[in-house]
Amino acid sequence: GESVGLHLPTLSVQEGDNSIINCxxxxxxxxxxxxxxxxxxxxxxxIIDIRSNMDKRQGQRVTVLLNKTVKHLSLQIAATQPGDSAVYFCALGTDKLIFGTGTRLQVFP
Amino acid sequence: EPEVTQTPSHQVTQMGQEVILRCVPISNHLYFYWYRQILGQKVEFLVSFYNNEISEKSEIFDDQFSVERPDGSNFTLKIRSTKLEDSAMYFCASSGTVPNEKLFFGSGTQLSVL
Structure with a gap:
């Protein structure tokens, strides 16, 4: 069956830095x-989505990268702000959304 | 901005009792879903609903669960005889014209079964 997982349960970044969350x-x-x-x-x-016929998609301050060869997805957040503090989930869409385990992003000043 | 609304935000019930969780999806959306999240765990799919029928359901969605769209705006999840392990946050979601894409979630109903 499908499985989706995140590499890190927690990620701490300083305000203003870029964050990268992997899946x-x-x-x-x-x-x-x-x-x-x-x-x-x-x-x-x-936040943002991407189809398998793309390897990169950008939104406002966020970029999603998809590497189908190694089955890896990442979310990049530019200039991380305190309001970005949250749990981030990746999900696969098939006949339902399958969620990963989540990474808690902590932003410190 | 349109949003999915859920009521109540918290529901406490005794084991064996029936509960109904209510949702108002985004008005022009065609696909509706229920997910749940046990504290500290990932979000799990329960059921999807389209054109007044269940499209998909998970193993969690057994005979104790049912969904209904009683009118043009509400979407409900009923648990007939609650168990302790049904305690979780239940999220309703909806999506537009494509299933399982860009789901918009409500804020959830925290169900506590005592």
Whole structure:
């Protein structure tokens, strides 16, 4: 079956630095990938998505990179701010969304 | 900005009781979902719903669970006889015209079964 996992349970960065959150997956058939942000007490919030026919997609301050060869997905956050502090999940889209285990991003001044 | 709304935000119930969790998806969305998250764990898929039918369901979604879209705006999850292990945060989500893409989630209902 599919599996999705994140490399680090916690990532601490200094305000203003760039953050990179990584995710590995096992299902070669996955063609849709998505990143969510979850703040304490809230539901997952859509950040950015990417299809398997792309290897990079940019949004506002965020970039998603997809390496299908090694089945690796990453989320880059530029100039990390305190408001970026949250748990970040990657998810695979097949006949349902399969969420990874999450990385808690902590931003310190 | 349109959003998915869920009520109640917290629900406490006794084991064996029935609960109904309510959701109002985004108005022009066609696909509806329930997910749950046990404290400290990842978000797990329960069920997806389209055109008044269940599209997919997980192993978690057994005979004790049911979903309904009773009118044009609400989407409900019913647990007939709650168990202790049903305690979790339940999230409703909806997506537009493509299933399982760009799901928008509500803020969740925290269900506590005592």
């Amino acid at each position: 590995a997956y096992s299902n070669s058939a996955s063609d849709y990938f998505i990143w969510y942000k979850q703040e304490s007490g809230k539901g997952p919030q859509f």
